[in-house]
Amino acid sequence: MYIIIVGAGDIGQPLIDIATRSGNEVVVIENDPERADRAAGEYDCLILEDDATDHNALQDAGIERADALISTTDRDATNIMVCLLAQEHAVPNIVSVVHDPEHMNVFRQIGVNTMENPQELIAEYLYRAVARPAIVDYMRIGEQAEVFEIEVTENAPIAEKTLIEAAEEDLLSEDVLIVAIEREGEDPPVTPRGNTRIEADDLLTVYSAFGAEPELTDVFGHPEDRIQ
Amino acid sequence: MYIIIVGAGDIGQPLIDIATRSGNEVVVIENDPERADRAAGEYDCLILEDDATDHNALQDAGIERADALISTTDRDATNIMVCLLAQEHAVPNIVSVVHDPEHMNVFRQIGVNTMENPQELIAEYLYRAVARPAIVDYMRIGEQAEVFEIEVTENAPIAEKTLIEAAEEDLLSEDVLIVAIEREGEDPPVTPRGNTRIEADDLLTVYSAFGAEPELTDVFGHPEDRIQ
Amino acid sequence: MYIIIVGAGDIGQPLIDIATRSGNEVVVIENDPERADRAAGEYDCLILEDDATDHNALQDAGIERADALISTTDRDATNIMVCLLAQEHAVPNIVSVVHDPEHMNVFRQIGVNTMENPQELIAEYLYRAVARPAIVDYMRIGEQAEVFEIEVTENAPIAEKTLIEAAEEDLLSEDVLIVAIEREGEDPPVTPRGNTRIEADDLLTVYSAFGAEPELTDVFGHPEDRIQ
């Protein structure tokens, strides 16, 4: 893909890194000379030190043939202007960071894909690390359901049991599904069957229709892992 | 919980928001007067305008009885000093943002939970939105495996088929598991059985031991969704 | 009318002045404390020191019941964000200054009335003052036609002639129309008839389908008034 990335700041920099490493042709527009210089020294792509709300800058960046434009500046107003100009040039795929959640609607209205409130995403992860330290990673499904990774402790109720046994003992309800088991020496993760035995130190990927509730995390041996 | 949050910047702010809304007792230490003021006006918690590497500030924040401390400043050196001081006061749960991945080891060495490279997380999401627009959300499991959400298009090979039919037609290999189905009018998501029929517009939660490869996303009707 | 004016800078200030003196209810949003203070001291209206791209600021300004919003900041990106937010609230009349002519299209696309390139307007007037000093004021009609005010000198070919005489002597072609005559002691201006006699020192309002060309201005006695 031919991707134009606007902004080489905190978010723009790792994005350039990913996009170039994935083999795309990348052009970056960054207004700040210092940031532009730094990016030019680090990434293997064209860096334009220019204002991306300026038509010429976009032209120089090859907007006519871009497959995608991602706007990552820390000003929503700049991002929206850039996105509107990209629409004028019919860029097929336009994505933007949005900092103020109240601006989400405006971006949606003009038809731009957005990533709302990136810092909130981080904040939620940090909070989780404190509030439910046993949950290694997680993903929300709809309102309540969740997929999450959790480690099995030595004395956990489920330790040394097969899934069938766990179900029989009502440790796992119907709303819960053990999706995958990461276990040392096994790659890819084990796909569990009814007679698969859960062991201590297993890192389980669990789906729960009602989220990672204390009753559930207790099963894996983390009674203390609750928001008090 | 009694939580001390250090830094009320881009990450600190939404974190304060989550932590207070979740019913915790929160104290914030922020050195910058402007940020401290803003936070004081917005969140219902104690804001100390002070340098968190200063012993007195931590004392004022009640470090002796804190259940957790989360350090979110944008300087790794400040974060590590804060974490070391928190350890001196035996705070049970210490988490820190780390900006330079090369510093991860140092934090680990002294036993602090970290969140590496938050901007990289965002960058990856943005890139995904451009590279594989059909993937709504995703979570990595180990090196290759992935859980992801994807919408079924009208003419998708899997549309209007039961899971058993899909398996019979080799649309879904053994390494793939349909974990949940979000469907309008259903809450919580449908837990799929063998005879559950996949419909267009279903939002599927899929586990794949080898990630969201093109061969797999094609099954849900997104042949164009590939990184070129 | 209930008018929200965004920006109390070089253009915003006289605008506030006009709008308040014309008996409208005016609310101003200005981010810069100094400018906000100055405006508050000078004009009889509500001044909000706030960022107009912030939803709350617009709410505070009464956007729900505004008849019009005029965005006058010196950043096009800010102006467009403000206009988009105003559209979300269905403000009936939205006008914006646009600084970069290349941005005109974007504003038009989203349906905002604009005033293109205000400084260019001034520049043109200044240039006119030097290039054609006899032209007091003027207005373009389409591509070429112009209405302009010009003073009749003592020895001008047209001086002391009636319009009929002037036409007979081919001083005024069919494409030229004397629209009004400002003459000392006459108010409103004299509406010329065929037998109205043009006098020296008359200030004529002239329409010319081909603009204020030298051949035409010569008729009013300004042979030197040409761009060399």
Next chain:
Amino acid sequence: MYIIIVGAGDIGQPLIDIATRSGNEVVVIENDPERADRAAGEYDCLILEDDATDHNALQDAGIERADALISTTDRDATNIMVCLLAQEHAVPNIVSVVHDPEHMNVFRQIGVNTMENPQELIAEYLYRAVARPAIVDYMRIGEQAEVFEIEVTENAPIAEKTLIEAAEEDLLSEDVLIVAIEREGEDPPVTPRGNTRIEADDLLTVYSAFGAEPELTDVFGHPEDRIQ
């Protein structure tokens, strides 16, 4: 003409543009290095990065043979000093922007042509766009009279009528004159006669001895176009 332009700021820039495009020989004096650089890159003329109140700068700019000098800096004090120095060198045509209306007299006293309060001009236009949106452009003649452009709506009282009919029906008083009609496909604008028929979508240039009053604009189908 040989023109010296002092200042390459917001007003100076479009002025340089007009003056060079009109085929004049232009020299610009701008003190600010950044602005001077920008201007040097964009316009085809000599740019001196210097203080125009410095004699040498004016000498370098060729003040001895200048036909005109236009001072456009945003400080009235600087403008007047420049104008006085230009007078010392007997520049035939000296024009200056004046920002503070109270300074107009001082400029007049020393015999400099001025453009008063350029921002006020813009403000008035913006206000008009909101207060009387149907008026596309306009020009004041003396105290009350006005020439203005207005579009005819489909159901306007004057639509589909000849000027004679309109006069007979008292739609147009004696103080009103239709000066020109811009109509798609016609260039230059149509010069109206008594039997010219006004059509919907015509853009009329109208002279009114008493300005664009609601009674008059109603005739063209804009009853709502009133300052409330």
Next chain:
Amino acid sequence: MYIIIVGAGDIGQPLIDIATRSGNEVVVIENDPERADRAAGEYDCLILEDDATDHNALQDAGIERADALISTTDRDATNIMVCLLAQEHAVPNIVSVVHDPEHMNVFRQIGVNTMENPQELIAEYLYRAVARPAIVDYMRIGEQAEVFEIEVTENAPIAEKTLIEAAEEDLLSEDVLIVAIEREGEDPPVTPRGNTRIEADDLLTVYSAFGAEPELTDVFGHPEDRIQ
């Protein structure tokens, strides 16, 4: 006198001091808050923190009844604008510092008394202190002539001689006049007669039609006092 002093900087401050101590009514206009504050704390007069090129400031300062206005800012452009505004109000006595000697003419043209290049005056004094250290003070009369103060050394040719003897010995030519003799215990200075005897340590006020040339200063015992 009622005096308006514009500027309370390096020159303005001692001027305020002199003017107030001499019993005048003084009003000061100073734009810089810090300087205005300092002046307000030190001098017994009204200090207006305002821009003196602003009409209202001058009005507030009582320009209508001022006997004199002295403009001391460090920008010639500001000084000239202030002087022009003062002329508009017919202030009888207007004086200004002028920093750039090339601007002298402009000030003269508009009829303002000026003090040219004050720093040059100081520089000359400093240079004199090094180049001719024996000369305590001096004043130029026309191109060459000078009045100067010089001390008589013990072994000076003129020491212990009457003026008549000095003239007879050709120590003093016709172009030289001993104007006054400051001598300890004598106040006012001694007015010399022909038989007045010059003594060592006398401080003489000398007039010389050809300046303080080495041949002359040698007479008072300063052979080394020469510019080499």
Next chain:
Amino acid sequence: MYIIIVGAGDIGQPLIDIATRSGNEVVVIENDPERADRAAGEYDCLILEDDATDHNALQDAGIERADALISTTDRDATNIMVCLLAQEHAVPNIVSVVHDPEHMNVFRQIGVNTMENPQELIAEYLYRAVARPAIVDYMRIGEQAEVFEIEVTENAPIAEKTLIEAAEEDLLSEDVLIVAIEREGEDPPVTPRGNTRIEADDLLTVYSAFGAEPELTDVFGHPEDRIQ
């Protein structure tokens, strides 16, 4: 002479000008890069961009063989340090500007010639220009006595009188001496004798043991020239 000048600011610049034009060998030490550059471009002498309180800078400036050092920075503390270092190197002639009059004693104590309060000198001149506009220039002799230049007006009591007549009419007391007469066409100034006739427009150099009192200035036709 070999002169080191410290500081190329407001006072330093004209001093460099005088010192170089008088044929001395001059070295300048100026810490500020911008000022150093400006001086280097304008004066024909060595400019060291350095801190003059640094030993090496003085060494580089050739302090060992300097005949004189003049310190003109705007900080008394810097000036005194420079002077002390110059004394260490036995510079024969050391002069310094002193800004705070209270510091005079300290400079005197260590044996440095000073020029007190240069701005006060200027202030006094400016004040004189307003308070006694007829006095063109003047010099104080001791406490009260003064030498001053004054122009004779047409109707002055002394006009058209010889000095003898003036003395006889008691216009000039014994404490007053006409030192020299500048008269158009005469150069050097006329040395007055008893029968020299004073004429209108003569510019007189006058010595008065009791200063330029109103009774005295009245004699030359300036009754209005009084401090009220």
Next chain:
Amino acid sequence: MYIIIVGAGDIGQPLIDIATRSGNEVVVIENDPERADRAAGEYDCLILEDDATDHNALQDAGIERADALISTTDRDATNIMVCLLAQEHAVPNIVSVVHDPEHMNVFRQIGVNTMENPQELIAEYLYRAVARPAIVDYMRIGEQAEVFEIEVTENAPIAEKTLIEAAEEDLLSEDVLIVAIEREGEDPPVTPRGNTRIEADDLLTVYSAFGAEPELTDVFGHPEDRIQ
């Protein structure tokens, strides 16, 4: 004592702390508002926010009755000016920090006690910590001799020997003197006699006429403690 401390910076602050805790009456003069505020909040003494080179500030600080003045600002020029003013007021004891070693002589010349190059003192300590880590503290006596503190290791040659035995075995030459022995449980340190036995873990205060040479430190068991 009544002590005036000039400067409340890095050095001034701990000095104020020591001086006030030792029961002196302390007045501090600090020009920087922030530092003055901080000091005022922390120390129990009068803090004047003022420029110490200003006579009034010194007067306000009670210079007339001060027993001592210590100047600690980071500018030597300021320190010397302050010291000179203190001398004018005959302060009995004047001490100053000196930053540039080349300025030492100037301070000495005017008779001020100085502390040369404080940062060098720290640097030397830091270097010692790296170069000879066994030396806990030390003090130079003249050029070569040193008093130093060193710990005795378990296997040190001198361990478990009396001083007489150590002398007999030539472990300690005549130029070395064990001055005191810090030993757990003993306070004050043990004054060693000939039959005092040195034990491992003793912290010895040693005098050596030739410094802490490797041959000597080896005796105490630190063969590795050498600068390589």
Next chain:
Amino acid sequence: MYIIIVGAGDIGQPLIDIATRSGNEVVVIENDPERADRAAGEYDCLILEDDATDHNALQDAGIERADALISTTDRDATNIMVCLLAQEHAVPNIVSVVHDPEHMNVFRQIGVNTMENPQELIAEYLYRAVARPAIVDYMRIGEQAEVFEIEVTENAPIAEKTLIEAAEEDLLSEDVLIVAIEREGEDPPVTPRGNTRIEADDLLTVYSAFGAEPELTDVFGHPEDRIQ
């Protein structure tokens, strides 16, 4: 030794000086371009202008083979991060300046040698110079004991006495030891015996188990040398 010095500021600079002059191989890491430049010009060692908390900078500095690292920046947080990274690379000898005494424990915890509060050391010296001016230098031994240098005055009780006489007269108690005598013409210092005679102007190195108390300093002739 191969030493890495972090920071080339007030403390870093003399440290670089000592370390290079002692023949070590030194590499300096300094983030500030100006300081890095200055150091590069003055010291004979490699200066890296880089952030020492950045892994690459340490690698470039050769951390793998460093014998020691000394961190001298003025931020404790930076110093601790640098020390932790140095530990990761197993640098054998790590020393750091610590500014906030409350941070001492954290450094100790992680096993870094520190130099506490360097400015306090200087402050103490300065205070001593004022409080006990006779004490030239001193070193604390434990809580109370001290070694100090003091000059013998002409009329001191101990002057012209042998040590035995001094002991007999109870001038020196058992807790006091004369360690060395610096005397003009003697190098190294005289090692005192019982019959060594103390002379005026001798500079004695004295050990006192109870410190330099007034009773003791009186013996050497400094009765006035007391903290009042």
